[in-house]
Amino acid sequence: MKKLLLATAVMALTSGAALAQQTVRMGTEGAYPPFNFINDAGQVDGFEREMGDELCKRAGLTCEWVTTDWDSIIPNLQSGNYDTIIAGMSITEEREKVLDFTQNYIPPATSAYAALSADADVAGGVVAAQVGTIQAGHVAETGATLLEFATPDETVAAVRNGEADAVFADKDYLVPVVEESNGEFSWAGEEVQLGGGVGMGLRESDTELKEKFNTAIQSMKDDGTLNEMIKKWFGAEAVVF
Structure with missing residues (x-):
């Protein structure tokens, strides 16, 4: 009986940890429309909010949105205040020295x-x-x-x-x-x-999370959903994939 109770407790703890790992904090600025902004209800809104929520859905993740000032957005990622940067950040060689990027979700603009x-x-x-x-x-x-x-x-x-x-x-x-x-x-x-397009920034150690988002971004490119969102938020003349 004790072994059964112990096994049940271990399973509960393992399950709880797994659920916790499914919550990803999405760091954004909330001040760069139409990429991201704060709407009248005080919520993060914009292209990246809609796209990010769809990415989380496809990746099987529960995502929470966190806002931060732009000039501290990379240090706050490295400090663990959130798990991704999704804030209109262009992919550059200089930034790739301190963090990883997913594939781009906005073409070089x-x-x-x-x-x-x-x-x-x-x-x-x-x-x-x-x-x-x-x-x-x-x-x-x-x-x-x-x-x-x-x-x-x-x-x-x-x-x-x-x-x-x-x-x-x-x-x-x-x-x-x-x-x-x-x-x-x-x-x-x-x-x-300038730059190599806009991508999600992640800590270099989060390779599994990067792969999940890469897969989700690619699926949105493949089925045309990403291009539809880009045109919705940036206009019919926007550069698409």
Whole structure:
């Protein structure tokens, strides 16, 4: 009887551990629409929320959403505050030195300049970009003066208030800024291709979790679901797989 009770207890503990392992904390910024943002109900919303929930469903995982500031998003992953980064993060060689990426779920996309004038000096003027982004890195390598901000909204505000001549960011982020500005903003300079697309960031030790998400992402590519979501959130002209 004691052996039976012991075996039952072990099974219960094992089962509980298995269930616990099925909960994955999804780290995002919540401030980069349409990739991710906080809706009126105070919940994480956007393309990555819808896609992430579908990935979790296909991978048999229960996912919880956690928000964090962009400038601490990689350290917080490494510290164990969440298990993935799903926050419009482009795959770059520099980032791959400190974390792993899944395959991309957004193809290599275009970065662009937006300004109050189409002839703004993006080559030698002051250009705003979000800190820690590939766009900030690109501006730093040009002749422009880089002005970094913690959030993308602040980069746009810097152009409005005259601190910067232009903002440089993912074109997908800037499209609504330009289109909904009633002519205040316009495109400036040349578009630039950066990075290897957007993927999920994970700790290098989480190989099994990476494989689960890779399989789920590939299944969404194969059945067309991912392309449908990209067009839903980024428009019919968005680059798809």
